[in-house]
Structures are given as structure tokens and as C-alpha cells.
Amino acid sequence: MSATNSIFKQGENCWATSQASFATPLIDCGNYYKALHSAILKAKHSIFIVGWDIDSRIRLLRGEDEANSEAPSVVSDLLAWKAEQNPDMKIYLLRWDSSLAFFAQREMWAKEVWDEKTPDNVLTELDDTIPMGGSQHQKIIVIDDELVFSGGMDISTNRWDTRDHPIESEERNGPDGPYTPLHDVQIVSAGPVVARFSELVRWRWLRVAEEKPITIREDAKTDIDAPLPEAWPEDFEPWFRKVDCALARTIPFMDEVEPVQEVRHMLLDLISEAERIIYIENQFTSRQEIAEALNRRMKEKPDLHVVIVSSYEPKGKFECEAFWAGRIEFKKILEKGVDPERVVMTYSSITDEHGQHATKRIHSKVMTIDDSYAVIGSSNISNRSMSLDTEIDMVLFGNNEENRREVARIRNDLLAEHTGRTVDQVAALMEEPNPVRALMEGQLAHGYVLTQVHDEIFTDQETGQNFFSRLSDPEEPLIPPLPTLGGEAMPIRNPRRRTIMIGIGVMVIAALAAALVIASHFIPWLSTDNINAFLEESRGTYFALPTVLMVYVVGGFFFFPVTVMSLAVSAIFGPIWGPLYGILGALLSSASMFGVGKVAGNAGLRKIGGPKVEAVDAKLKTSGIVGVAAIRMLPIAPFSLVNLVAGISSIGLMQFLVGTFLGMFPPMIAKGLVGDSITQIFRNPSPETISYLVGGIVLWGLMIWGSQKLAKSYQARKQQQVDKTKGEECVA
Known part of the structure; x- marks a missing residue:
């Protein structure tokens, strides 16, 4: 047989006919990732990665290969390391944008994660050009315009396995836990065919990116008689030679x-x-x-x-x-x-x-x-x-x-x-x-x-x-193209990831707001008057404290305003026992909602937040007890929402509760004065009771103003310490 009697018909059953000087199938992901790691280490000029997914967390090497490698194994660390070693190198990552159907498996904020983990010469784009219902399913990696990987495998979760496919493997562990044996095939090629792949990845990149990629290397060795390219992976001998x-x-x-x-x-x-x-x-x-x-x-x-x-x-x-x-x-x-x-x-x-x-x-x-x-x-x-x-x-x-x-x-x-x-x-x-x-x-x-x-x-x-x-498994887009004024058809794309995330956030907020409205209208006991009456009945009994604690915990779950509860408790139990009962109730409610946030965060909410939430989380951990106390003094967010977010974050429960106590107890005393003064005014209006009310409100305002000053002063000192440490590191 010769090349002339193949069935290849350019423009009919294929885009391009070419030759591969060398080609080797890579069977199962353990081999593919190992070969890819080797080729990336050898790269000198450029790397293009086009995929259904490009997950920054994936380890390319395992076992002895990982232990003996001087280069990082995690793909994001490896590419960052490579880019920092060679600032003139360009690395392009093009990942499918829309991923609602794979919400639990894929990184929700992929571009932000890659941008944060890698230097400026690593460029990341999300491909949102595919019609509604379709996906970006090509899996291509081109290195130095001399070597190409293509086939069925992505740099993604739940992919890695070895050819023996053991029944159980500690390394087969994904976002949802262990997964069963998985089989896949890729091929690595060199020679003239790489030039066509180089064209394809650049065409794909230009469809979504504003910055043009570097041009195809004129000195790339892609002729049929060229030797193995320098980036060819170690330990993988060519199977095919000069194959059409x-x-x-x-x-x-x-x-x-x-x-x-x-x-x-x-x-x-x-x-x-x-x-x-x-x-x-x-x-x-x-x-x-x-x-x-x-x-x-x-x-x-x-x-x-x-x-x-x-x-x-x-x-x-x-x-x-x-x-x-x-x-x-x-x-x-x-x-x-x-x-x-x-x-x-x-x-x-x-x-x-x-x-x-x-x-x-x-x-x-x-x-x-x-x-x-x-x-x-x-x-x-x-x-x-x-x-x-x-x-x-x-x-x-x-x-x-x-x-x-x-x-x-x-x-x-x-x-x-x-x-x-x-x-x-x-x-x-x-x-x-x-x-x-x-x-x-x-x-x-x-x-x-x-x-x-x-x-x-x-x-x-x-x-x-x-x-x-x-x-x-559709043949056509889920939503057909729309006609334009010019008589042409305009395809409807998949919704962008940002659109999906914003939509989910709006729906969650709307659902929460609707639940609160429904609760306030259809749950008879969830009203200020009924809560006051309920607390009033417990005054002077052994059930006073348990009743207050229950009201705070239940109210917290329904996002009932903590200020209203605190004023009610102070009005009923007085300026001494009111603040004491109130702070105990607030602490128990905080701990309960903190626990809910911890469970929800482990179930995926932390992942949805992405690197921005991680940055806020880091600041919360750094500020610790003082930071929590400052947040508690400043009325910047609903009480229960702060508790939930704290649970999702990495701050410890004891730190959070101590900060809550320090931030809430002084204002609780002021609320006690205000609440008790309101009660006294109704019972016995006099200049004395009115002065107590005015004094309590002034004290409350002064505590809020003082907390703002304290928070700003604390943050300034922390920043000075950070700047000083950085300066010492630079000198060193």
C-alpha cells in the first residue's frame, strides 16, 4: 500500500492530510501524564493546551516518579515553575467555559485560579463560543510547535489510572471520593502533522482571546526526515515512523x-x-x-x-x-x-x-x-x-x-x-x-x-x-439559531460561567428572601409581639434562660434580626440579666449557624466562592479574634449571615466565639439600657427614664464609632508588620 490509495479526501472526510515522522499511543492516563510531564520539562518556546477541562490541581506524576522528580508534579505548579524559569516562553490554556452539568467535579473559577497561580506569561481563556448544549471536546497539547498530544484524555479529575487497573487504588481519588478503574488512550506525534495542530490551536485561541498568540516557529523541525524533537517524552519509544x-x-x-x-x-x-x-x-x-x-x-x-x-x-x-x-x-x-x-x-x-x-x-x-x-x-x-x-x-x-x-x-x-x-x-x-x-x-x-x-x-x-x-445527546443546539436583520442566523451560545454563577447567586438570595417573607406571614409565632409574649411568660421561672437560648437559636436559623431579639430580652429581663441572657443566646446561635456553615462549606460552597473568597478567608484568619470582634461591632451584615460565612471560612470555632463575645457584649449592655429604658418609659415616663434611653443610644453609637477606629488602627498595625517583614525579606 502507498499513501495514494488511502481513503483520505481533504475537504470531505478530513480537514488535512499529512504525515507523522514519529507517533506513539499512550495507553491510560498514568502513561499520558508521565509523558506530558517529561515533555513540559523539555519545552523551550511555547505550550498550547486546549481541553474540555484543564484542572490546576492534577498531579501528573505518582509514586517513585513523583518522589524522584526535581520539578513539581501538580500541573499548575509545574507550568508556573516552567514559566518563571523562562520568562520568554508563552503558555496558552484554553478550557471550555460552561460546566453546569459538571458542577461538582470542575473548578468553578478556573481562570481566576490559573491567573493567581501562574505568572503573566501563562495566559488562560475560557471558550464560550460553542452553541447551546454543545461542548469544547478537543483535547490537544502542542509543545514548541514540534510535538503534539491528542486523543481522549484531559488534564482533569477522575482520569488517572495505570494499565493494570487495580480494583482499589489510593491514587484514584477525585472530588467525590474514590472512583473505579478508568481506561483512555492518547497519542503523541512529531513531524509535519504538528504544523496542522499548531494552526488549529491558534485558530481556537483567536476565537475567544483579544491577545494574539505567538506565530508558528519558522525554525520548528517538522519535516518528515527530522529527528525526534527535543521535547519528545522520555521512556516512550516511537511505534510509527513516517506514517501517513x-x-x-x-x-x-x-x-x-x-x-x-x-x-x-x-x-x-x-x-x-x-x-x-x-x-x-x-x-x-x-x-x-x-x-x-x-x-x-x-x-x-x-x-x-x-x-x-x-x-x-x-x-x-x-x-x-x-x-x-x-x-x-x-x-x-x-x-x-x-x-x-x-x-x-x-x-x-x-x-x-x-x-x-x-x-x-x-x-x-x-x-x-x-x-x-x-x-x-x-x-x-x-x-x-x-x-x-x-x-x-x-x-x-x-x-x-x-x-x-x-x-x-x-x-x-x-x-x-x-x-x-x-x-x-x-x-x-x-x-x-x-x-x-x-x-x-x-x-x-x-x-x-x-x-x-x-x-x-x-x-x-x-x-x-x-x-x-x-x-x-443532541444533534443540534438546544436553542436554534436566531435570525438577524441581515437575514443571517445567529447561534445561541452556552451561558458563560460567570452568568451561571451570578444566576445561581441571585436564585439563592431570592429563595432566602422568599423563605423569610413566607415565614413572617405564615408562621404565627415568628413576630416581635409573639416573641415578646413568649419571653414574658418565662420571666421569673426556671425556664427563663432555656427559653431565651431557644429563641436566639431558632431566630438565627430564620435570620430574625438579632438587635430586635436583644432589645426584647433586655426590655423583659432588665439591664443586668437581659444583656447576660442575650450574650449567651447570641453565642449559642452563632455556634449553631457556624456549624451549618462548616457543613455547607465542606459540601462545596467554599469551592463556589473561588480565590476571592479564599483571599477574604485568609484576611479573616490573619485578623483572628480582633477581626471578628470588629465585624460584630460594625452593623455591616446580618448576624446569621456572618455566622454562616465564618463557618465556611477556616477560622476556628473558639476564636470565632471569643471574638463574638468581645464584639457583642459591650453593645449588648448598651442595648440593655435602651431596651430597659423603653420599657420604663411606657411604665413610668420621667426625665430620668428618658435620659437613660438617650444615654443608651449615645453609648451604642459611641461603641460603633470606637469599633471602627479600633478596626482601622488594628489593620494599619498589621499592614505595617507585613510591610516590614517584606522589606526585611527583600534586604535579605
Whole structure:
């Protein structure tokens, strides 16, 4: 075979045809992250990272590799370290903006986090150009315009795993806790094809960024005869050499961009070339058009066999009723009228000798056609990947005997991992008259095995499938483009992250306000008169203090004004016992709402706040007891809200309560005078009682004014200490 007889048709089933001087598949994330870490260390000029996600917290190295590395392992620390070492280097991070569906997993304030953690030569942008319902799904990293990583893997949570996929692993721990084994595939390439990826990442960057990226290096070594680039990762020998390849994209209808469906056309054309074995492993298989093409080709070629590997159990209702229900229909179409021993849809799982069980989550997007073609990309076999998401697949063509062997090696290596066999054993099975039957028979116990899927146990395909499919696996934007005055169509984009966060904040505030209004109107006892009456009945009894404490705690949960409660308690129990009962009630209410804030913060509210809240939190911790006391004296926020925010912050409970006592007890005494004076005026109006009231109000105002002066003085002293320390560090 030669390059001239490939099926690649530029402008139809691919964007570009090219060659890779060297290419190596990176199977599973442990290998990918290790290779990426090595390449970043060697980078000299530029790094472009385009992804569905780019999470600043991800550790690229684990175990001995991490312990023995002189460079940081966490990706944000690594890129900051690299950028500081070489101020002339430019690093560009382009991450998909909208992430409401993945609220718990993704960093909510990604741009702010990256901007804070990295120097100025690391530039971060959020891509909000994708139509409503679609996603930025390309996963590309270009280093020095000489090396490219592409495929199915992101720098994201719940991705890292090793090729042996142990049932349990301390390293497989994400935001929601431990996750099950996960499998994925990436490819690293060098040579002429890198120039096309360099064009693509810059085009993507210019669609959202005001600052133009640096131009493609004229001295970049990307000719077909160039040696391995300096940035090529250690410990990863090239599989392919001088291999013909093509790049196929999915680009949805966006502003001033014509949509393309090269991935869709490429997959259909590849299937039509198959003679003996099609191997597919993919996160999703819901595109019926692909099932129809496979079925049609199997009927045309009686010797053709199809093996598909995907995941076992769906995550959530949307995935179940969209993709798993879609997979049931995909399987029916695929197998219709075909010998069942020629085709199998499977998942990979393990049950060890101790009875522990695990199933492997498949996230890769791979297809091989005999020993002729291998696809490694970002595209799922789903509706959205064919038309709505941005995708990029690299298709390798076995243009000589050596590269055909490597195409077959990819298939055999992956099947070896999924079935607990060696690569040579799988290669022998593929030569059997019926490779599907040979593969499924004789699998060893206590290792990974392939099992045929039966998705009917997860869904009956009737519970709102169309609704869930339209939302999770659409072919077209959820909101169609709007016509403009000029007669053109304007696509509706996904809402920006900031818009989502502001909307959530407005809804939370509105819900809280509505709850308070409803409570004040429909809860008879939640009124000043009823609270006063309730407290009045307890005066002079053993239940006086417990009653006051209960009123403060319950009132705190309903955001009832603490000043009203304090004045009521002082009016009923007098200027001595009133402030004493009041401060005890305020402390108990503070502790209760602090606990609520602590639980809510651990559940995710601290994450939503992002780096800005972290900065406020740091100041609160630095100011400590005095800072809390100053906040308590100044009427700048509702009492219960301050308690909640303190719980979300990192300040300790005892610090918070001591600061609350120091800040509230003096004003509580003034409120006691005011509250008791109001009562005395009603009972016995006289110049003396009126003077007590005026004196209490003046004292209250003086305490507020004094607290402001104290807070400003304290902050000034703290700032002087910080400036002095910085100055000493600079001198040193």
C-alpha cells in the first residue's frame, strides 16, 4: 500500500492530510501524564493546551516518579515553575467555559485560579463560543510547535489510572471520593502533522482571546526526515515512523464559522473499507447511523467481525436514558440479520480470588480497521460528537508493512489489557477463523475479562428517553439559531460561567428572601409581639434562660434580626440579666449557624466562592479574634449571615466565639439600657427614664464609632508588620 490509495479526501472526510515522522499511543492516563510531564520539562518556546477541562490541581506524576522528580508534579505548579524559569516562553490554556452539568467535579473559577497561580506569561481563556448544549471536546497539547498530544484524555479529575487497573487504588481519588478503574488512550506525534495542530490551536485561541498568540516557529523541525524533537517524552519509544495520517474534525455552527462533519464522514468511509476485523472502544455508542453502516458492511463481507468495548454501568439518569438506552437500539441495529458469533458488544471487568469486583470505565475513542487504519481521537460514537461538539480525530494509515503491524499492535495491545492476555496471545486469536468467538472463549478467571453488555437491566428505553436524549445527546443546539436583520442566523451560545454563577447567586438570595417573607406571614409565632409574649411568660421561672437560648437559636436559623431579639430580652429581663441572657443566646446561635456553615462549606460552597473568597478567608484568619470582634461591632451584615460565612471560612470555632463575645457584649449592655429604658418609659415616663434611653443610644453609637477606629488602627498595625517583614525579606 502507498499513501495514494488511502481513503483520505481533504475537504470531505478530513480537514488535512499529512504525515507523522514519529507517533506513539499512550495507553491510560498514568502513561499520558508521565509523558506530558517529561515533555513540559523539555519545552523551550511555547505550550498550547486546549481541553474540555484543564484542572490546576492534577498531579501528573505518582509514586517513585513523583518522589524522584526535581520539578513539581501538580500541573499548575509545574507550568508556573516552567514559566518563571523562562520568562520568554508563552503558555496558552484554553478550557471550555460552561460546566453546569459538571458542577461538582470542575473548578468553578478556573481562570481566576490559573491567573493567581501562574505568572503573566501563562495566559488562560475560557471558550464560550460553542452553541447551546454543545461542548469544547478537543483535547490537544502542542509543545514548541514540534510535538503534539491528542486523543481522549484531559488534564482533569477522575482520569488517572495505570494499565493494570487495580480494583482499589489510593491514587484514584477525585472530588467525590474514590472512583473505579478508568481506561483512555492518547497519542503523541512529531513531524509535519504538528504544523496542522499548531494552526488549529491558534485558530481556537483567536476565537475567544483579544491577545494574539505567538506565530508558528519558522525554525520548528517538522519535516518528515527530522529527528525526534527535543521535547519528545522520555521512556516512550516511537511505534510509527513516517506514517501517513489525516485529521478529521467536528465543528458546529458558530459565529462566522461553517460547520463541518469530517469525523462522521471519516468513520463511515473507514467502515466501508473493512474486510476482516473492526475493533472499536468508545465511551458511548449511540449513533444509529454508525450501527447501520457496520451492519451493512458485515452483510457485504461475510468474513468481517466486529468487537466493541465500552463501559458497563451508566452514571446518573441522563447518561442512562440517553446513552445506555441509545446503546440498546445501537446493538439491535448492529446485530440484525448477522451471525451473533461475528459481532459482540462488551465491557471489561474483573473479579479477583477474594471476590472483589470492579468494572473498567471506558473513556477512550479508538477504532481500528483491519491492519490498515487506526483512529485515536476525541470523538464518541454519539450524535453530539458528529455534529454539535468540537472534535479532532487523528487517523493513521498503514502505508507500509511496519506501520500496518503497528496498527494491528494497537488493537491487540488494547484487547490484551481488557482480557488479561498477552499481546502475542491476542494476535494469535485474531488469526483464528472466528476471532470474536476465540476472543470471548477461554478467558482466565481472576483477571480482566470481556463480557457481553445487557443494558436492559439499567433502562427499559421508555422512561423519557427522547427527553433525556435531546438534552444529553443532541444533534443540534438546544436553542436554534436566531435570525438577524441581515437575514443571517445567529447561534445561541452556552451561558458563560460567570452568568451561571451570578444566576445561581441571585436564585439563592431570592429563595432566602422568599423563605423569610413566607415565614413572617405564615408562621404565627415568628413576630416581635409573639416573641415578646413568649419571653414574658418565662420571666421569673426556671425556664427563663432555656427559653431565651431557644429563641436566639431558632431566630438565627430564620435570620430574625438579632438587635430586635436583644432589645426584647433586655426590655423583659432588665439591664443586668437581659444583656447576660442575650450574650449567651447570641453565642449559642452563632455556634449553631457556624456549624451549618462548616457543613455547607465542606459540601462545596467554599469551592463556589473561588480565590476571592479564599483571599477574604485568609484576611479573616490573619485578623483572628480582633477581626471578628470588629465585624460584630460594625452593623455591616446580618448576624446569621456572618455566622454562616465564618463557618465556611477556616477560622476556628473558639476564636470565632471569643471574638463574638468581645464584639457583642459591650453593645449588648448598651442595648440593655435602651431596651430597659423603653420599657420604663411606657411604665413610668420621667426625665430620668428618658435620659437613660438617650444615654443608651449615645453609648451604642459611641461603641460603633470606637469599633471602627479600633478596626482601622488594628489593620494599619498589621499592614505595617507585613510591610516590614517584606522589606526585611527583600534586604535579605
